[in-house]
Amino acid sequence: MKKxxxxxxxxxxxxxxxxxxxxxxxxxxxxxxxxxxxxxxxxRALRNALAANSIESLSKNQANAGALDTYFxxxxxxxxxxxxxxSGRCWMFSGFNALRGDFAKRTDSLTxxxxxxxxxxWDQLEKANLMLQGVIxxxxxxxxxxxxxxxFRHPVNDGGNFCGVADLAEKYGLVPFEVRPExxxxxxxxxxxxxxxxxxxxxxxELRRMVADGKKAKDIEQRKTQMLSEIYHMLVITLxxxxxxxxxxxxxxxxxxxxxxxxxTPQSFYQETVGGALNGTFIMVMxxxxxxxxxxxxxxxxxxxxxxHNWKYLNLPMEEIEQxxxxxxxxxxxxxxxxxxxxxLDRKRGFADTENFxxxxxFGTTFGMSKAERISTFDSGSTxxxxxxxxxxxxxxRPLKWKVENSWGKEWGQQGCLIMTARWFxxxxxxxxxxxxxxxxxxxKEYEQKPVMLMPEDPLFQEDN
Numbered sequence: 375m376k377k378x379x380x381x382x383x384x385x386x387x388x389x390x391x392x393x394x395x396x397x398x399x400x401x402x403x404x405x406x407x408x409x410x411x412x413x414x415x416x417x418r419a420l421r422n423a424l425a426a427n428s429i430e431s432l433s434k435n436q437a438n439a440g441a442l443d444t445y446f447x448x449x450x451x452x453x454x455x456x457x458x459x460x461s462g463r464c465w466m467f468s469g470f471n472a473l474r475g476d477f478a479k480r481t482d483s484l485t486x487x488x489x490x491x492x493x494x495x496w497d498q499l500e501k502a503n504l505m506l507q508g509v510i511x512x513x514x515x516x517x518x519x520x521x522x523x524x525x526f527r528h529p530v531n532d533g534g535n536f537c538g539v540a541d542l543a544e545k546y547g548l549v550p551f552e553v554r555p556e557x558x559x560x561x562x563x564x565x566x567x568x569x570x571x572x573x574x575x576x577x578x579x580e581l582r583r584m585v586a587d588g589k590k591a592k593d594i595e596q597r598k599t600q601m602l603s604e605i606y607h608m609l610v611i612t613l614x615x616x617x618x619x620x621x622x623x624x625x626x627x628x629x630x631x632x633x634x635x636x637x638x639t640p641q642s643f644y645q646e647t648v649g650g651a652l653n654g655t656f657i658m659v660m661x662x663x664x665x666x667x668x669x670x671x672x673x674x675x676x677x678x679x680x681x682x683h684n685w686k687y688l689n690l691p692m693e694e695i696e697q698x699x700x701x702x703x704x705x706x707x708x709x710x711x712x713x714x715x716x717x718x719l720d721r722k723r724g725f726a727d728t729e730n731f732x733x734x735x736x737f738g739t740t741f742g743m744s745k746a747e748r749i750s751t752f753d754s755g756s757t758x759x760x761x762x763x764x765x766x767x768x769x770x771x772r773p774l775k776w777k778v779e780n781s782w783g784k785e786w787g788q789q790g791c792l793i794m795t796a797r798w799f800x801x802x803x804x805x806x807x808x809x810x811x812x813x814x815x816x817x818x819k820e821y822e823q824k825p826v827m828l829m830p831e832d833p834l835f836q837e838d839n
Contacts, residue, residue, distance in 0.1 A: 420736070433736040434720075438729045442793060446777055448703050449764035450475060454487065455790030457783035459561035462532040462839025466490050466497075467781035468710050468759035469539030472807070475708035475761070477647050484624045484632065486647055489554035492640070495613045496546045497538060500679035501530040502574055502605045506598050507680050509578040513585035524675065524830060529574035532563045533839035535685050535759070536710045536807045538678035540652035545679070546616075547640025548647060553620045559612035566612045570605065577601040616640075653683060657813060657821045659695055660687040660805045662834055663746040665826075667691055672825035673835045685835070688821045692800045696773055700765055701812045708761050710807035711778065712838045715758040715792075717802050724780075724787020726794040728801060745801055752833040756804040759838035760792065773799070804834070 399407075413421070423432055453475060458467050470488045477486055508525040515522050559566040581601075584594050619639055623631040638646065665671065667689050676685035702709055718730045734740050748754035760778035768774055773796045777788075784790040794803075810818060828835065 417738075429733070429736065430731060433731040433733050435729050435732050438727060439720075439723075442723060442725055442788070443766075443775070444788065444793065446764035446766045446775075448700065448767060449777070450703060450706050450708050451478060452763075453478065453485070453779070455779060455784040456487070456490075456781050458490075458781040459556070461561060461563040463490055463494060463534075463560075463563075464759040464781050465534040465536065465712075465838040466493060466539060468712075468761045468779075468838075469536050471761035471779055471781075472708045472710050473539075473543075473648060475763075478627075479706050480649070481624075483626050485627050486624065487551040488647075489549045489551045489617075491556050491560040491613055492549045492554040492617060493539075493542050493546065494532070494560055495609050495616055496542050497534065497678055498530055498532075498570065498609055498613075499602065499606060500542065500682070502570065503598075503602055504675075504677070504680045505529045505574055506577060506581060506601060508675070509581050510585065510594060510598070513582045520831070526575055526578060529571045529578070530567060531839075532567060534678055535676065535712070535805075535838055536656075536658065537676070537683045537685050539710075540656075541677070541679055541682035543644055543648065544651060544653065547642070547644040549617045549620060549638075549640050549643060550622055553622065554614065554617050557613055566608075570608060573604065573608065577604075656807050656809050657818070658685065658687040658805055658807050659690050659698065659817075661692050661695055661745075661803065662689050662749065663744070664749055664834075665689050668820050670821055670823040670825040671828055673828050673830060673832070675830050676835060686825055687805060688817060690817075692803070694817075695803075695806055696799075698808050698812055699762060699806055700767070700771075700773065702808060703762070703765050705812070707809065707812075708763050708779070710759060711762045711803060712756045712759045712805045713794075714754045714756065714802040714804070715760070717754065718798060719792075721787070724792045726792060726798045726802070728795070728797050749834045754802065755834045756838060762806070763791070772796075 420432070453471070456467050456471070458464055467490065470490065474486050474488065478484065505525050505528075509522075512519065512522045512525065517523070517526075581594060581598065584597060617640060619637060620643075621635050621637050622643070623635045624633040626632050660671075662671075670686065670688050672684050672686040674684060677683055699709060699711075715726070717726075718728050719726050720730045743751070743753060745754070760780050762776065762778050764777035766774045766776075775796060776794050776799050778792050778794070780786060780790055780792050782790070787793075813821075
C-alpha cells in the first residue's frame, strides 16, 4: 500500500512539474486570471441570461432592428428563387442565376431554369480526375508533402467558383431543370461526398504504388480510366445517368409555353440559351487588402477540371469594384458575387449590417481586426456565392445598400433575397464576375499581367458553398 501511495504521489508531482513548463498556465498565472475576472452584478445577470438564450438574441442591436427600407434605385428583373438545400453548390446556383438572367434579358420574354444535378455530375467526375492525375504527378513525393496531402485531404468537394460554371458548361452543355430535376444526393451531398472521397483515396494509394513499382505511363493511364469508371458508376447511382437528348419548349414568365417543342442535346441547348463561349467574356475581380491592388493573382488547383481554368483575379479597392457592379446592374445584368455571409447576418430578416449585433458590449471586450487582419488569421474569407441584383444609390451615385438573390429558398429572408448595407458590403464582399464590356481598357490590360501564383491553402481562398 505504501509503495502504491508513494508511486501515485510521485506521479502527481511529475505531472505538476510537466504542467508548469514555461509557456503553460501555471498556478500563479491562473490565480492572476481569476483575480481579474471577479464577476460583477451585470456579469452574473448575463451569465443567467445566456444560460437560457442565444448569444445572437442577447447581442442584437435593437437600435438597428427597425423596418427595412426595401426600395432600390437600380434593380434587375426578378426571377424565381432557388434552393441548394443541404449542399455546397452555391457557386453553381449563383452562376446559373446570372446566366438565366442574361437569357431573359436577351429574349425579353422567355425564362429558363438550368439543372444543377446535370452539371454537378460532370463537376464531380472532373474533380475526381483532377485529384487522381494530381496524385500521379506527385507520386514520387513523400506522403507528408504539402501538395500530396492537398490531393488526399480534398479529393472532391461540392464547393467551387464561377470558373467551374464556365468550364463545365462549355464542355458538357446545359439541360433544363424539368429534364433533370434534383435527386436526394444532389440536395444532400454529404454522404455521397464522403463515399467518393474514401474511394478516391483508396484509388490514389494504388496509383502511387504503381508509380513506385515503375509501371509504364500508359498502364497507369489505363488504370486511372478504370478507376474513373467506378466513380462514374457511383455518380449514376446517386445523381442519375447524364441526359444525352431531350425535347423542350421555352416558357414565358407566366409559365406558358411560347415556342414549339424542339429536340436538343446539352450542347445545343447551351448554345440556344448562353449563345457562345463564356471563357474570355468576363474577368474576375477581388478585394484582398493583404495584397497589392491593380495586380493579377491566380490560385493554383482552384479549377474544377484538369484542363480547366484556375481562379484568376484582378485585385481592386472596393470603390472600383462597386463602380463596376453599378455599371452592370444599370444595364440589367445580374452578377456572380461572393461573401463571408455568416458575419453580422440577421437571418430572420434577411439583412446584413456591421451593426446588427453588439458582441463587444455583451462580452465587455472588442473585436477590432481590419478586413486584411481577419483574412490573414482565417477569421474571414470567401465562403458563399450569391447573385447581385440591385443597388440603391444616393444623389451623388454612391451606394447605400445592395441586394442579392440567395439560394436558400424563397421562404428565407426577404422572399429569398438578402439586403446588405454599403458598410457591410465593403467589409465582407470579396469577388465579382464582371463582363468585359463594363471594364475599362486600363483594367483589362492589368488583368492580362502575368499573375502571381498563390497556393490553395491561403486563408481567403475557400470554396464558395
